[in-house]
Amino acid sequence: MANDEFSYIRQWTGRSAGQAGDGLVVGIGDDAAVFSVSSDKEVIACCDAMVETVHFLRETMHHTDVGYKSFISNISDIAAMGGVPRFAMVTIAKPAAWTPEECSQIYDGMYEACREYGVRIIGGDTVSAPDALHLSVTMLGEVERGMALLRSAAKPGDAVFVTGTVGGAAAGLDLLFKVKEHGTPMQYDPYWEPLVRLHQRPSAQVMAGRLLQQASGIGALNDVSDGLASELWEIAEASGVAISVERDMLPIAGLVREYAETVGKDAVDWALYGGEDYQLVGTVQGTKAEILAQMFARQGLSFSLIGKIEAGSPQVFLQAPDGSSKRLNKDGYNHFR
Amino acid sequence: MANDEFSYIRQWTGRSAGQAGDGLVVGIGDDAAVFSVSSDKEVIACCDAMVETVHFLRETMHHTDVGYKSFISNISDIAAMGGVPRFAMVTIAKPAAWTPEECSQIYDGMYEACREYGVRIIGGDTVSAPDALHLSVTMLGEVERGMALLRSAAKPGDAVFVTGTVGGAAAGLDLLFKVKEHGTPMQYDPYWEPLVRLHQRPSAQVMAGRLLQQASGIGALNDVSDGLASELWEIAEASGVAISVERDMLPIAGLVREYAETVGKDAVDWALYGGEDYQLVGTVQGTKAEILAQMFARQGLSFSLIGKIEAGSPQVFLQAPDGSSKRLNKDGYNHFR
Numbered sequence: 001m002a003n004d005e006f007s008y009i010r011q012w013t014g015r016s017a018g019q020a021g022d023g024l025v026v027g028i029g030d031d032a033a034v035f036s037v038s039s040d041k042e043v044i045a046c047c048d049a050m051v052e053t054v055h056f057l058r059e060t061m062h063h064t065d066v067g068y069k070s071f072i073s074n075i076s077d078i079a080a081m082g083g084v085p086r087f088a089m090v091t092i093a094k095p096a097a098w099t100p101e102e103c104s105q106i107y108d109g110m111y112e113a114c115r116e117y118g119v120r121i122i123g124g125d126t127v128s129a130p131d132a133l134h135l136s137v138t139m140l141g142e143v144e145r146g147m148a149l150l151r152s153a154a155k156p157g158d159a160v161f162v163t164g165t166v167g168g169a170a171a172g173l174d175l176l177f178k179v180k181e182h183g184t185p186m187q188y189d190p191y192w193e194p195l196v197r198l199h200q201r202p203s204a205q206v207m208a209g210r211l212l213q214q215a216s217g218i219g220a221l222n223d224v225s226d227g228l229a230s231e232l233w234e235i236a237e238a239s240g241v242a243i244s245v246e247r248d249m250l251p252i253a254g255l256v257r258e259y260a261e262t263v264g265k266d267a268v269d270w271a272l273y274g275g276e277d278y279q280l281v282g283t284v285q286g287t288k289a290e291i292l293a294q295m296f297a298r299q300g301l302s303f304s305l306i307g308k309i310e311a312g313s314p315q316v317f318l319q320a321p322d323g324s325s326k327r328l329n330k331d332g333y334n335h336f337r
Numbered sequence: 338m339a340n341d342e343f344s345y346i347r348q349w350t351g352r353s354a355g356q357a358g359d360g361l362v363v364g365i366g367d368d369a370a371v372f373s374v375s376s377d378k379e380v381i382a383c384c385d386a387m388v389e390t391v392h393f394l395r396e397t398m399h400h401t402d403v404g405y406k407s408f409i410s411n412i413s414d415i416a417a418m419g420g421v422p423r424f425a426m427v428t429i430a431k432p433a434a435w436t437p438e439e440c441s442q443i444y445d446g447m448y449e450a451c452r453e454y455g456v457r458i459i460g461g462d463t464v465s466a467p468d469a470l471h472l473s474v475t476m477l478g479e480v481e482r483g484m485a486l487l488r489s490a491a492k493p494g495d496a497v498f499v500t501g502t503v504g505g506a507a508a509g510l511d512l513l514f515k516v517k518e519h520g521t522p523m524q525y526d527p528y529w530e531p532l533v534r535l536h537q538r539p540s541a542q543v544m545a546g547r548l549l550q551q552a553s554g555i556g557a558l559n560d561v562s563d564g565l566a567s568e569l570w571e572i573a574e575a576s577g578v579a580i581s582v583e584r585d586m587l588p589i590a591g592l593v594r595e596y597a598e599t600v601g602k603d604a605v606d607w608a609l610y611g612g613e614d615y616q617l618v619g620t621v622q623g624t625k626a627e628i629l630a631q632m633f634a635r636q637g638l639s640f641s642l643i644g645k646i647e648a649g650s651p652q653v654f655l656q657a658p659d660g661s662s663k664r665l666n667k668d669g670y671n672h673f674r
Contacts, residue, residue: 029488031417032476035379036379043372081369087382123382123384129471130468134388134466
């Protein structure tokens, strides 16, 4: 790391100084971080990148949003294993066009996510980039030994559920693209503000994941980063099962449906292929589905049963209310291509 | 991750399939990886990025070298804590100009390092990049509880040591730049081949780090990624001490000195400011320095005593044989700027 970059990273991550405790032995400032893991836990590790022009534009995300969302997408992966996020490491590749102050705002968003989800930044790397800004975040969490929830555990007879609502992040992005085409970036009718928030400031479902990790009869679990269709396909392939979901059971918020009608788009398409909702989709033994729904209701967490797992080669079907059925494509899509 | 990218990563990391065991509970293919840590160990975590045009050029590194070196720089950080590397996660941001086959060669180099150092790739992210190729590698290792070696533990009276030789990687890069200017990339007099290898295929000093972790009287430890001067400054600042090293004690290989003379450069400059040698520099109680030197000799590992730690505000001095002394700058330098 060149020296000017080193002084940047000290400035951006100064908030992580003197942070030992809670199992952290060595934080930022040595060759590597060191932490302990209690003997009844296992470590969960994932990483997820965000690249300017590929995952976001200056016109669609505030700098703080970029940092915040880069953490949410990773925390969501920890939640999808039924785990608790603990530590993060950040690699930032900074092009000349991004000022140190703008990068500092990215870290502001990261530290916001840190406060909300109990995460600490313990290391990283800061390098120059020739063109676009790149963020690569590593998230380290923990889960009870042998108790991580996997994609591969769905069984015929399971019910399929999803937390929260889906399709909202894609609606928000659709709006931001429209605004970008027609007017000043970031200005839109405040009525649609909640949609924009769903795109820029998603939540990770750590509480729901913990509830599922402790519940009985849970099968597979995945987070909705690439759209329901793609996530269901991953479960179908990893578990070797067929999945059937009912179109009219998909939890799509009223405002999303209203916005879709206004702009002549299909809200169900956003739910299936939009992605970035960071909800959890999974399966539970059919006989335990109602008990699970009640557990979620008692915690004030949103929960919907949307379909079922069947024996058969990996497939995902969408059932219409008239009983007709269509096979869903595997693909999420890349919004910025 | 878009679907085409997902199929790439399956292809590149197919060698990691079915790899459970040795504490790995969940490898590539779920939202996150899961591994266990034995109760007498702590986790070491670090990450290090390599960016095309900033850290390497197509003309100075084969694709396999890029992958190999991206792992070595991280394994070196684990070695500098006295630890053992275990698991890696790779984020690759691929521009259109890099073919899937070229990227696969990057992974070839990574897997080569995996075999040599006992590391397994357990996850990552694959995204598109608009311009330059970016690699961000996270390395996870382990060390005996409470026994990590830190930068901050140097004390007055300690001797300063370095493993192996330094300055060679910078000599190799100097040669590659000359070749790039004057002729076909990658063609040079085979006599200098060892220098090029030092730049393209450095080693990480895991065995030396383990020896130091188990030895008595060890103070601070750092790896030489940015040049001796910069690394010594980090120890001086973290430990609150002054450091004095003797110019004529710096272990510089004969071939490096010979090449420096041939091209009219200063080999000592390369040792102090070149970096990327991935040797270990550290301190040991003065009374135990000779015992440590003998331990290294018995293991067939190269080891040099180069100076001493003194009380005083953080400073680094270079002593000439005539007794004169100059204060060293803190900076490593960025070769590709």
